[in-house]
Amino acid sequence: MVNVSTVKKPNLTKEKKEVSVKKAKDVSINYDKINHMDSFNKFVRKKNAFLFGTTGIFLFLYILLPILAFTPVLQQKWIGNITGVWVYSAGLFVMTVVLCALYTKMAPKFDQIAADVLREYEQGGAE
Amino acid sequence: MNLVTVIFFLGIVGLTLVVTYVAAKRTSSASDFYTAGGGLKGWQNGLAIAGDYLSAAAFLGVSGAIALTGFDGFFFSVGYVVANLVLLYIIAEPMRNLGRYTLADMLTARFTEKRIRGIAATSTITIVILYMIAQLVGAGALIKLLFGIDYWLAVIIVGVMMTTYVLFGGMTATSWVQIIKACLLLFGTTILAFLVFWKFDFSLMKMFDTISTQHGDQFLVPGIKYTSMIDSVSMMMALVLGTSGLPHILMRFFTVKDAKTARTSISWTTWITAIFFSLTIFLGFGAMHFVGIDVIKAENAAGNTAAPLLAEYLGGNILLSFVAAVAFATILAVVSGLVLTGASAISHDIYGEIIKDGKLTEKQQVLAARIGSISIAVISIILALFAQSLNVSFLVSFAFCIGASANLPVILYTIYWKRFNSNGVIAAMATGLISCLVLGALGPNVWSPVEGAAIFVGDPLVPLSVPAIITIPLGFIAGYLGTVLTSNKAEDAEKIYNEIRVKANTGVAVSEVSHH
Numbered sequence: 001m002v003n004v005s006t007v008k009k010p011n012l013t014k015e016k017k018e019v020s021v022k023k024a025k026d027v028s029i030n031y032d033k034i035n036h037m038d039s040f041n042k043f044v045r046k047k048n049a050f051l052f053g054t055t056g057i058f059l060f061l062y063i064l065l066p067i068l069a070f071t072p073v074l075q076q077k078w079i080g081n082i083t084g085v086w087v088y089s090a091g092l093f094v095m096t097v098v099l100c101a102l103y104t105k106m107a108p109k110f111d112q113i114a115a116d117v118l119r120e121y122e123q124g125g126a127e
Numbered sequence: 128m129n130l131v132t133v134i135f136f137l138g139i140v141g142l143t144l145v146v147t148y149v150a151a152k153r154t155s156s157a158s159d160f161y162t163a164g165g166g167l168k169g170w171q172n173g174l175a176i177a178g179d180y181l182s183a184a185a186f187l188g189v190s191g192a193i194a195l196t197g198f199d200g201f202f203f204s205v206g207y208v209v210a211n212l213v214l215l216y217i218i219a220e221p222m223r224n225l226g227r228y229t230l231a232d233m234l235t236a237r238f239t240e241k242r243i244r245g246i247a248a249t250s251t252i253t254i255v256i257l258y259m260i261a262q263l264v265g266a267g268a269l270i271k272l273l274f275g276i277d278y279w280l281a282v283i284i285v286g287v288m289m290t291t292y293v294l295f296g297g298m299t300a301t302s303w304v305q306i307i308k309a310c311l312l313l314f315g316t317t318i319l320a321f322l323v324f325w326k327f328d329f330s331l332m333k334m335f336d337t338i339s340t341q342h343g344d345q346f347l348v349p350g351i352k353y354t355s356m357i358d359s360v361s362m363m364m365a366l367v368l369g370t371s372g373l374p375h376i377l378m379r380f381f382t383v384k385d386a387k388t389a390r391t392s393i394s395w396t397t398w399i400t401a402i403f404f405s406l407t408i409f410l411g412f413g414a415m416h417f418v419g420i421d422v423i424k425a426e427n428a429a430g431n432t433a434a435p436l437l438a439e440y441l442g443g444n445i446l447l448s449f450v451a452a453v454a455f456a457t458i459l460a461v462v463s464g465l466v467l468t469g470a471s472a473i474s475h476d477i478y479g480e481i482i483k484d485g486k487l488t489e490k491q492q493v494l495a496a497r498i499g500s501i502s503i504a505v506i507s508i509i510l511a512l513f514a515q516s517l518n519v520s521f522l523v524s525f526a527f528c529i530g531a532s533a534n535l536p537v538i539l540y541t542i543y544w545k546r547f548n549s550n551g552v553i554a555a556m557a558t559g560l561i562s563c564l565v566l567g568a569l570g571p572n573v574w575s576p577v578e579g580a581a582i583f584v585g586d587p588l589v590p591l592s593v594p595a596i597i598t599i600p601l602g603f604i605a606g607y608l609g610t611v612l613t614s615n616k617a618e619d620a621e622k623i624y625n626e627i628r629v630k631a632n633t634g635v636a637v638s639e640v641s642h643h
Contacts, residue, residue, distance in 0.1 A: 055213065
């Protein structure tokens, strides 16, 4: 995600300077302040809703497999001799790569919002 | 053992030793040793994590299980693949943002007490030892089968190799051994699956028709091995949630520079495991049809040699030798990762941070890490030599169970629950750990009325082979009650949680890459 260095833009060509910036930043970040910013809380709520919402859905679909696998629903032959359990499992494989792709698509957007939050904190100020 | 086998075998040993030699030159600090300096690229770490997943249990065990029991064996494949999503969505990035070398580091970022580090290290060491015994015993038996050397000698060979990689090359060597092995394994599996699919005229319908008509419809649905729905649900819960609590997997997120790279890693792992575990269908059905269930069982009752036997049928001696060598590399890579993880808990958590208060110089830390590696290797080898005659492959499921019941609740609460306190950590971890071990020890893997089927003769008190369906809720409840029933609140608890929350969500102030 976002590193403060991208916000503070240390001069990478001068190592000594970078070290001093690094040292300074650990002391200077006011976590309480960021934690109480509206934009930060809005961001965390939005992100967690997406993460836990999706996790809930895929865990539910996943655990249905060992439940339905012992019922006639998935034990029937669906396509030729291929039974429902195999088709459902294939569906879970597809779900996994699709949700993985979805996450990799969403994550940079969250990175961007996180960067904005940190920039707002920076501009909002020195204490 | 013939010439081709020896050549492949020596090729693997030679290649991994070269990697270790190169890695050793780059391993000077504790950060190099435990996390490869945090300098791995996303695809490298992704392959290495895939390497951790694709253990001998996954490659030989799953293909063998499908060959003997049909769909029952494929349950594992689904579990391993979906487990990636749990890691990706809720664990990988906050883990990277908060931790340094170990799970305990991540927890003590919030709860600074030594007892927290102590219990996290205990859980890590327990998981590592259980997992390692299962791998070493399996390795010994497998090498005995494939190369015809004695069990004790096989265990010693594997033990010496794994110690060498870790001792000299630390995490860099361990990671590259994993990467090499993951590529070889994927290559070998693809060839086998391709040849099987060819024999079925590249038609899935024909493959399923053949299994159905010549072997029976019972292989196309669960029920040969798993007859109980509750038991299967319990096992599947352990697989999908336990992966996110396995310390040797979690440690891999510290080998990359930031959360973004941690995310890329898991993305790679997801694709690789999805492809690999899809191919296990072809390996399993291929072995069932072309080698035959009776032949497989005659060679190894658990079906562990189904894949090598299939290779021999499809490609003769050369393919058999290649697959055997890949299986050997797989074993070496996985046990090396375990040694390193065990060493991190012993040397960094217990010795460095608890006993020495974190006041070790860089040199002392590396020395401690090396001594820790040797200790954990020696303990495991001795235990594996004693466990030779026991069927211990179920110990891996115990490890997943502890990961899901002791580690996962604590990780989630630490990141996401403001009120969580250190008593909650102790309660959740102790409950998860003890309940898994006790309920597991009373289960059908240890007790069976049939003599020789398990370690002891008698009726199991707990009818679940993996007690995760009971122990996971217990772990979460214990963490909750331990927190709300005590008023143990450090003065600056809120301040620390604010910091954790900001760091976990923004990645601010993540330590920089040391070098490379």
